[in-house]
Amino acid sequence: MNLAYYPGCSGLGTSREYERSTRAACAALGVKLTDIPDWSCCGSTPAHALEHALSGALSARNLVGAARAGCDTVATPCPSCLSNLKTARHRMADTAFRARVGRLLDQPADELAALPDVQSVLETLVTRVGLDAIRARVRQPLAGLRVAPYYGCIMTRPADVMRFDDPENPTSMDDLLTALGAEVVPFPYKVECCGASYGVTRRDIVARLSGRLLGAARDAGAHAVVVACPLCQMNLDLRQSQVEWPGGKAVDMPVFYFTQLLGRALGVPDAELGLEQLCVDPAIAFRRAAQVVAARQAEEAAQAAKAAAQAAKAAQAKQAAAANEGGRA
Amino acid sequence: MDVTNLESVRDEDFIHAVMEESGQDLTHCYQCGNCTAGCPCGFAYDIQVSQIMRNLQAGRKDKILNSRSIWLCLSCSSCTTRCPNNIDVARVMDVLRHIARREGRVAEKGVTTFWDAFLASVRKHGRVYELGVVANYVARTGRVWTDIDLLPRIAPKGKLSPMPHGIRGRDEIARIFQRYEEERTR
Ligand code: SF4
Ligand code: SF4
Ligand code: SF4
Ligand code: SF4
Numbered sequence: 001m002n003l004a005y006y007p008g009c010s011g012l013g014t015s016r017e018y019e020r021s022t023r024a025a026c027a028a029l030g031v032k033l034t035d036i037p038d039w040s041c042c043g044s045t046p047a048h049a050l051e052h053a054l055s056g057a058l059s060a061r062n063l064v065g066a067a068r069a070g071c072d073t074v075a076t077p078c079p080s081c082l083s084n085l086k087t088a089r090h091r092m093a094d095t096a097f098r099a100r101v102g103r104l105l106d107q108p109a110d111e112l113a114a115l116p117d118v119q120s121v122l123e124t125l126v127t128r129v130g131l132d133a134i135r136a137r138v139r140q141p142l143a144g145l146r147v148a149p150y151y152g153c154i155m156t157r158p159a160d161v162m163r164f165d166d167p168e169n170p171t172s173m174d175d176l177l178t179a180l181g182a183e184v185v186p187f188p189y190k191v192e193c194c195g196a197s198y199g200v201t202r203r204d205i206v207a208r209l210s211g212r213l214l215g216a217a218r219d220a221g222a223h224a225v226v227v228a229c230p231l232c233q234m235n236l237d238l239r240q241s242q243v244e245w246p247g248g249k250a251v252d253m254p255v256f257y258f259t260q261l262l263g264r265a266l267g268v269p270d271a272e273l274g275l276e277q278l279c280v281d282p283a284i285a286f287r288r289a290a291q292v293v294a295a296r297q298a299e300e301a302a303q304a305a306k307a308a309a310q311a312a313k314a315a316q317a318k319q320a321a322a323a324n325e326g327g328r329a
Numbered sequence: 330m331d332v333t334n335l336e337s338v339r340d341e342d343f344i345h346a347v348m349e350e351s352g353q354d355l356t357h358c359y360q361c362g363n364c365t366a367g368c369p370c371g372f373a374y375d376i377q378v379s380q381i382m383r384n385l386q387a388g389r390k391d392k393i394l395n396s397r398s399i400w401l402c403l404s405c406s407s408c409t410t411r412c413p414n415n416i417d418v419a420r421v422m423d424v425l426r427h428i429a430r431r432e433g434r435v436a437e438k439g440v441t442t443f444w445d446a447f448l449a450s451v452r453k454h455g456r457v458y459e460l461g462v463v464a465n466y467v468a469r470t471g472r473v474w475t476d477i478d479l480l481p482r483i484a485p486k487g488k489l490s491p492m493p494h495g496i497r498g499r500d501e502i503a504r505i506f507q508r509y510e511e512e513r514t515r
Contacts, residue, residue: 046448051509104505153405200463
């Protein structure tokens, strides 16, 4: 089964570290990614908000490219690309829609009838590689790291198109992070929207919605939020300086791409994961994780010392008792 | 009191256009309000999404197409996911934007200006050039760039390309837009 790869435009810009860490983690796990030749933008929300056939054509050109390259599945890291590519393929079942899209494209319309399947890189990793195989390859477990997994609003919804995980309470990223040794905190806003690209036009909307997400992560005791979407990442990380923190209490909350933590756990050097390209310093999260581990070790040592002291005391008492017995005898 | 004669404003053609283009049966909505309860952007709406559904049933075209809500909708599909009658509400919102754009009615101009700048970039290069989109948006709205505070945060990260990444098939993409425009004006 040949896997085509659709990087998406933001991978060339604001989500470079997602792109780098995705490639590095896939390479470490032996997942071969074949870029769709000369891929083009899917048009994202601006296209589907204008017209569905236009959006369908911009997406379909890439799916046709993947099919011509001999691939039966396309993987993409970006949920927005994923949503557009999947929706286009889904709608192509309607012959009238297919004909309309065909009229907009250079490519012959009959190539639109059987387009490759589309999945997120997250789905590729948890289904093709599998959690057991990933767990077996962990070199540096994410011990002590408390994470809030944030899936974004469109990776699983609408359910009949996306067909992956639970639409309202997805768990695939939770399971992956747990397999890497991290501790997943209860996070009720897994699929609540962050405000999308309205940061540019209506900053108040992103400030409020992303602030709510970050506040929930803070209150759950997370050391970091983990995302799978370039736009979510930008809103939570770059725009963290603009958000309205619930209760007014701002903290520094690092926001990782899940592929960065995956790569780190697999032993990929930090330099290949683009950790230095995050805005909020990721070292904050690792330091806090190290504190948890240290506190746990200190606690364990104290417990062991206490147990040893108790054992010694018990032994002493036994000895004394034996001596007493002996004295009486 | 705001009294409206429903018959006088009921636009049957509009109701049919929305049903046809979205593939959704609007009569299935029984006004439970689930969509509104889960809508993350309701705080910024002038008409809540369940009220849009009700107004759609009543054919109140002007009220809906002149609303801000249809432009502020984040396309998050929460409404679609939670509708007990399986109405793809987010798709209905998308179709309302399509109709409003065709009629040149946009209550939140900033939003469509940004989208247009985005699509202009795709049309020109085949892929989105982020800095170009923002520059174009700022130029078109004539506003000062409100995100200037983010520059020192992002500039040192080496992520913003100084140049667009054009693709070989640029002309192919331009032709998609051209044919789309020709179809629209026909
Ligand atoms: S969703 Fe965004 S990143 Fe993905 S291709 Fe479309 S525009 Fe580019
Ligand atoms: S960026 Fe926001 S709108 Fe886009 S998927 Fe992420 S949560 Fe949804
Ligand atoms: S959730 Fe569905 S039925 Fe309920 S008000 Fe919204 S559209 Fe109508
Ligand atoms: S898709 Fe739009 S209307 Fe529906 S819940 Fe999301 S923001 Fe609200």
